[in-house]
Amino acid sequence: MNSITVAQCLQLAQELESLSDSARLDIELLLCHILQKNRTYLFTWPDKILSPEQAEDFLQFFNRRKSGEPIAHILGQREFWSLPLAVNNSTLIPRPDTELLVELVLELFAEDSVQQHRTCLDLGTGTGAIVLAIASEKPQWQLVGVDKSADVVALAEKNRRALQFAQVQIRQSDWFSAISAQQFDVIVSNPPYIDPQDPHLDQGDVRFEPRSALIADKHGLADIELIVQQGWNYLCEQGWLLLEHGYDQGQAVRDLFTARGFVQVQTRTDLGGNERVTFGRKGESV
Numbered sequence: 001m002n003s004i005t006v007a008q009c010l011q012l013a014q015e016l017e018s019l020s021d022s023a024r025l026d027i028e029l030l031l032c033h034i035l036q037k038n039r040t041y042l043f044t045w046p047d048k049i050l051s052p053e054q055a056e057d058f059l060q061f062f063n064r065r066k067s068g069e070p071i072a073h074i075l076g077q078r079e080f081w082s083l084p085l086a087v088n089n090s091t092l093i094p095r096p097d098t099e100l101l102v103e104l105v106l107e108l109f110a111e112d113s114v115q116q117h118r119t120c121l122d123l124g125t126g127t128g129a130i131v132l133a134i135a136s137e138k139p140q141w142q143l144v145g146v147d148k149s150a151d152v153v154a155l156a157e158k159n160r161r162a163l164q165f166a167q168v169q170i171r172q173s174d175w176f177s178a179i180s181a182q183q184f185d186v187i188v189s190n191p192p193y194i195d196p197q198d199p200h201l202d203q204g205d206v207r208f209e210p211r212s213a214l215i216a217d218k219h220g221l222a223d224i225e226l227i228v229q230q231g232w233n234y235l236c237e238q239g240w241l242l243l244e245h246g247y248d249q250g251q252a253v254r255d256l257f258t259a260r261g262f263v264q265v266q267t268r269t270d271l272g273g274n275e276r277v278t279f280g281r282k283g284e285s286v
């Protein structure tokens with residue numbers, strides 16, 4: 001094939017604009033991966049000619065992106081909480097909005113001393129994004145991440161090993177089925193919460209993510225309801241439950257928390273100003 005420069009590759013962003021809000025960034029990320037350089041290099045060396053192998057890889061990646069495949073799947077990686085995580089099509093690609101869950105956990109336990117020992121359970125851990133991010137901030141905590149799918153558990157375990165977080169256990173579990181009688185100071189989850197009829201399921205990156213990670217019955221609330229109901233039994237007294245949910249599910253989720261007996265129930269908004277995480281504390285037993 002003919003030689004191609006970094007600048008010519010970047011110009012191809014125009015061809016992605018109808019399908020991606022971040023066309024230019026997408027191309028930059030592909031080039032950084034192929035050249036094994038950072039973005040500054042691309043601006044400093046626009047006339048750099050890609051080797052024939054690099055050019056072939058670039059065009060292959062570019063065509064995959066053009067057919068709609070998410071950048072994270074093409075690169076096999078996505079950053080979350082500044083941690084590089086392996087991703088694949090067995091689960092959700094971690095979203096920046098989910099970092100709110102991690103921020104809230106840190107906020108709720110901000111008064112703890114540095115040595116304070118705590119336990120944390122992450123339900124539907126996916127890549128391990130949430131549990132590994134919390135572990136990176138709280139090295140003295142004991143944490144468990146569970147997922148229903150064996151392929152997803154293998155992915156989360158791969159990420160756990162790569163980051164060398166010995167205080168995190170990854171287990172296969174259908175929600176609480178493999179948890180036995182353990183109780184936790186905090187339970188977090190970003191469960192499937194999209195209504196199966198939602199037309200957005202046929203648009204953009206979610207087309208490449210499994211329905212098992214996205215949809216739930218009862219207009220998206222079935223798994224949230226189960227976790228609120230059963231989660232109570234797996235929390236220590238005064239423990240916290242934090243759940244991510246859809247932008248229009250805040251009131252319904254607060255109602256579920258309150259009906260189950262949780263106190264100090266609140267919802268926080270995400271980067272886009274949408275209600276995104278509801279949390280509450282286990283009060284007196286009902």
Ligand SMILES: C[S@@+](CC[C@H](N)C(=O)[O-])C[C@H]1O[C@@H](n2cnc3c(N)ncnc32)[C@H](O)[C@@H]1O
Pocket residue numbers: 091092093094095098123124125126127128129130146147148149152173174175189190191192193212213214
């Ligand atoms: C929305 S994804 C969240 C993944 C990850 N926590 C994140 O925030 O990026 C939901 C995850 O829940 C898992 N899941 C679905 N049903 C489950 C169940 N019954 N028990 C455990 N995990 C389940 C899916 O496999 C998927 O990995």
